[in-house]
Amino acid sequence: MASSSSSDRVLVLGGSCAIGRALKARLGDRAVATHRGKGPQDWPRFDALVDAVDPLLDRFGPFRHAVVLFAESNPDRCAKEPEAARRLNVERTVGIVDRLLARGVMPVFTSTESVFDGRKGAYVETDAPNPLMTYGKLKLEVERHLEGKRALVVRLARVVGTTPDDRTVFTGWLGDIAAGKTIRVAADNRFAPIHVDDVAEGLVRLMDRGLTGLFHLGNPVSAGRLEMLETLLDAWRRAGRTFSGRIEPCRFADFPTLEPRPLDSTIVPAKLIAATGLEIRSIETICRQAVAAQD
Numbered sequence: 001m002a003s004s005s006s007s008d009r010v011l012v013l014g015g016s017c018a019i020g021r022a023l024k025a026r027l028g029d030r031a032v033a034t035h036r037g038k039g040p041q042d043w044p045r046f047d048a049l050v051d052a053v054d055p056l057l058d059r060f061g062p063f064r065h066a067v068v069l070f071a072e073s074n075p076d077r078c079a080k081e082p083e084a085a086r087r088l089n090v091e092r093t094v095g096i097v098d099r100l101l102a103r104g105v106m107p108v109f110t111s112t113e114s115v116f117d118g119r120k121g122a123y124v125e126t127d128a129p130n131p132l133m134t135y136g137k138l139k140l141e142v143e144r145h146l147e148g149k150r151a152l153v154v155r156l157a158r159v160v161g162t163t164p165d166d167r168t169v170f171t172g173w174l175g176d177i178a179a180g181k182t183i184r185v186a187a188d189n190r191f192a193p194i195h196v197d198d199v200a201e202g203l204v205r206l207m208d209r210g211l212t213g214l215f216h217l218g219n220p221v222s223a224g225r226l227e228m229l230e231t232l233l234d235a236w237r238r239a240g241r242t243f244s245g246r247i248e249p250c251r252f253a254d255f256p257t258l259e260p261r262p263l264d265s266t267i268v269p270a271k272l273i274a275a276t277g278l279e280i281r282s283i284e285t286i287c288r289q290a291v292a293a294q295d
């Protein structure tokens with residue numbers, strides 16, 4: 001049976017998402033990333049709902065860490081079908097992290113800022129969670145299961161990219177800006193977006209330093225949603241472009257969701273930065289890079 005203790009190799013479960021692809025790009029041959037059908041065909045297939053993790057460990061190991069990315073991550077889908085979401089996000093996840101632990105592979109569980117209710121903001125690791133949404137409640141169940149075990153739990157803020165059409169916040173706005181649309185924006189919502197490559201780097205540093213426990217990973221500086229859109233528009237105009245549309249400020253609650261969303265669930269990454277020296281690009285830099293990538 002494979003022993004992973006002397007290895008620095010990483011198994012990425014659910015690797016076809018943007019974070020998984022960034023991790024695989026960062027780690028190269030150190031990582032084996034799995035997909036369910038949408039990833040590169042030379043990656044092994046793994047469906048967490050039906051497959052056991054042991055065959056992956058036997059065939060591709062040894063691994064020191066396994067990053068657990070697979071999840072139903074859409075809060076409305078979790079609210080609409082809580083049993084199905086619980087099966088994947090809790091039952092199957094717990095079963096898989098337990099097998100990893102039994103095999104000496106450290107699980108790296110990606111949780112969310114949505115474990116907080118968003119009334120206070122600037123949450124640190126010692127603040128008490130109080131999720132409003134089913135999605136956050138399910139993530140918190142797995143966090144609790146991993147408490148005191150040899151595992152990493154990393155709560156992520158909103159993850160964004162700068163690649164056109166990657167369907168994240170800034171690139172989505174850029175599509176609307178280029179089309180001259182009216183953009184409705186929740187002026188009362190605050191968050192701290194982090195670039196997907198910084199997430200990958202942060203996870204790698206935590207793993208390479210052999211750290212365990214709970215860490216927050218988001219932008220050290222948060223901003224209001226309206227302020228962020230204005231920063232993006234500023235970068236757009238600095239690149240010599242014009243915007244013929246309009247910004248329409250509104251309230252977060254004006255967007256229909258099945259469950260209330262936290263208004264300010266920003267998480268503070270100071271503990272992770274102190275432990276790893278990670279440099280996280282600013283919101284201004286993300287905006288500039290997103291605009292530059294449109295060319």
Ligand SMILES: NC(=O)c1ccc[n+]([C@@H]2O[C@H](COP(=O)([O-])OP(=O)(O)OC[C@H]3O[C@@H](n4cnc5c(N)ncnc54)[C@H](OP(=O)(O)O)[C@@H]3O)[C@@H](O)[C@H]2O)c1
Pocket residue numbers: 013014015016017018019020035036037038039046047048049068069070071072073074088110111112113155156157158159160
């Ligand atoms: N993105 C964010 O802003 C953010 C913030 C906080 C936490 N997180 C956490 O980070 C992780 C990745 O998030 P994401 O937003 O990038 O997710 P996503 O785009 O929704 O992707 C989910 C990933 O899970 C995989 N997956 C779904 N069902 C699966 C199953 N039954 N078996 C195996 N894989 C399955 C998907 O594979 P297919 O593509 O093959 O279906 C995909 O790779 C999630 O755990 C999420 O909760 C993300």
